[in-house]
Amino acid sequence: AQSVTQLDSQVPVFEEAPVELRCNYSSSVSVYLFWYVQYPNQGLQLLLKYLSGSTLVKGINGFEAEFNKSQTSFHLRKPSVHISDTAEYFCAVSARRGSQGNLIFGKGTKLSVKP
Amino acid sequence: DAGVIQSPRHEVTEMGQEVTLRCKPISGHNSLFWYRQTMMRGLELLIYFNNNVPIDDSGMPEDRFSAKMPNASFSTLKIQPSEPRDSAVYFCASKASGGPTQYYEQYFGPGTRLTVT
Numbered sequence: 446a447q448s449v450t451q452l453d454s455q456v457p458v459f460e461e462a463p464v465e466l467r468c469n470y471s472s473s474v475s476v477y478l479f480w481y482v483q484y485p486n487q488g489l490q491l492l493l494k495y496l497s498g499s500t501l502v503k504g505i506n507g508f509e510a511e512f513n514k515s516q517t518s519f520h521l522r523k524p525s526v527h528i529s530d531t532a533e534y535f536c537a538v539s540a541r542r543g544s545q546g547n548l549i550f551g552k553g554t555k556l557s558v559k560p
Numbered sequence: 561d562a563g564v565i566q567s568p569r570h571e572v573t574e575m576g577q578e579v580t581l582r583c584k585p586i587s588g589h590n591s592l593f594w595y596r597q598t599m600m601r602g603l604e605l606l607i608y609f610n611n612n613v614p615i616d617d618s619g620m621p622e623d624r625f626s627a628k629m630p631n632a633s634f635s636t637l638k639i640q641p642s643e644p645r646d647s648a649v650y651f652c653a654s655k656a657s658g659g660p661t662q663y664y665e666q667y668f669g670p671g672t673r674l675t676v677t
Contacts, residue, residue: 481668486670487670487671488564488651488653488668488669488670488671489603489651489653489668490668491665491666491667494665535603546591546655546657546666547593547605547608547616548605548666550602550603551602552602553602553603
């Protein structure tokens, strides 16, 4: 079984500041890793994913994440945030085999960007 | 493509009433997922279908909840009778199976916000 822990439920930052949203996972098997974003009153949208290869993954809207197998982490970063990045961000994992592609989500981190 | 379509977007009903939520997946996708999102429990998988067949319904909270997928382009989630604790946002998601970069990406609908009074 897999589990995901998002260490911060809320992250307030000022516009143009850098941000890191933390995600740690637990799994007895190899996993794929994802970050989804949910804007207010909308569904979830895929931000980026790690399937294989380079551990640094770039996504939409200037976000990137780094897979660290030894620390079982997949932290999301952006060097300079905008007001429009205000949203809730979800980290998710899926077992590479036998899961039918099911996603296990973390509880989410609400990013609030202030002017 | 219009994406995953859910209806209604908002539903307000009284305790004890039957509620039916609807989902149209993206054309060509053969897996469909129903999720529930609440402040307390976050995002929970309720049930998922593969090729219209329910594969895992272990997340369905109780017998009051049922889900069907009569064909590849339509699914329903029914709550009968509804209770105030069912108030949540219900999301439908679909995915394709194919190449590895497609297989695991789920596409979410906008959700149905259910309020049971």
